[in-house]
Amino acid sequence: MKKITWLLLLVLLTATIHLPAQRKADRKTLENLQAHITYLASDKLEGRRTGSPGEELAAGYIAGQMKQAGLAPKGDNGYLQTFTVWEGRETGEASQLTINDASFAAGEQFVPLPFSAEKPAKGDVLPAVKEPDNIWLIDVQDMELNPHAPATDKYLEKAKEAAENHASGVIFFNGKEDIGAVRQWLREKPAPLSIPAVWVNRDVSRKLDGDNASGFRISMQVAFQQGKRTGTNVIGYIDNGAPNTIILGAHYDHLGYGEDHNSLAKGEKAIHNGADDNASGTAALLELGRMLKNGRFKNNNFILAAFSGEELGLFGSKYFTAHAPVDLERVNFMINMDMVGRLDAAKGLQVGGIGTSPSWTPLLRESAEDMQMHFDSSGVGPSDHTSFYRQQIPVLFLFTGTHADYHKPTDDADKINYDGELSVIKLVYRLIEKANKQDKLMFLPTKETQVSSARFTVTLGIMPDYTYSKGGVRVDGISDGKPAQKAGLAAGDVIMQLGKQPVSNLETYMQALAAFKKGDKTTVTVQRGTQQQTFNIQF
Incomplete structure (x- = not known):
């Protein structure tokens, strides 16, 4: 009896000592989370757009925190791994537009249209007079644009008409589009016309539309160049001399000022601070790195x-898997944390990828404690774990859900549920603790979910390669039982045409897809290696 009493006292004493220590550790983690997110989501970083000075500041901060935690650098240049983002065509530096004695900025005040010829044109132009062998001025307000068709269709129609009537060039003015939208048109790759064609902004339009304009001496030159920018991954490493490696990941880039047209906000451009998306996941990554470096998990x-x-x-993440600093065949699993800062205890945590290994379900049940979770088996989705699933690595995707501030300037640090994020970090830590006692996890392929949109009533059932920019849409994966698989499409095919609609990029692919409804039959033309093949499909 005395022995049992002493044992109980020892357990109680140990618990009494442990609880204050744990509370102290939790306070430290909460303070760090707030510091990380407050900095990463500050206006100073201007939304952390890939390739921007704000992204560079964020990368420097993350690398500094990894170094402070004792993580070894595992990039190509210290902690940093740089990669190129190819963005198709953009306005070339040789492009010029001069009206009378005023010169205008290429890419800012005027933009070549995607079907423009790369050549010069000049002339003395009278307003509203369209002469052969001279530049035509076309007022977009006089064009009947179809709201249900791409605006470029009408621009192309009018430019063709000008070329057929021997115009030497064409300038479109008074267009309602903003300059960013017109730049996006350059991702299309239609056949070029025989004459140069440009769109001009409001400032230039006012000059061309002036009541006192008697004539213009115009000189123009159109040139294109390949658009690109440099992105940076930040990679830290804990070397335990073990045979296998666990990868924890989170993206830290965000939308900047919304220049890439992925903002859901309306109105004037503003900094998108991205506190939840994904300063929250980045902060969790940094704290887990610190905890694991000081932890006891050495397997x-x-x-x-x-x-x-x-x-x-x-x-x-796709560049990382193609240029991995470790052997991917020796990767145990990958956990991706994307938007983990708005946990609602009643709604719970969303966990994707549990079907990618038979070990996930029991591991999650053992680690969950009182956290409510909702599971999805698929290993693919609109985040970085997809790149690792494609390499046959078991993945998990942790996500606390969307909200009204998603992809808007209002996603700020003061809206983060820091206690909720701490509970997500603890879940990951417990999960690693239990997985550390097991052998390397077995990989299982899963049935892939298709990202849907309210615009579509049908799906082809492909996972597009978002990094492909050479014309068409390259297939990165095929969903089981969907039209693409039934028709015989394969990963690596490049979709060039869907029905009668040529496909030059993801935008034109979605436009083509939106024209069909369930039961429709059509064809899809793909480039497979050096050959084009056409397949019959039914939605």
């Missing part, structure tokens, strides 16, 4: 990877 090595380019289409 695996650990990579902590902060990805950029996620908002543009998983560029950073």
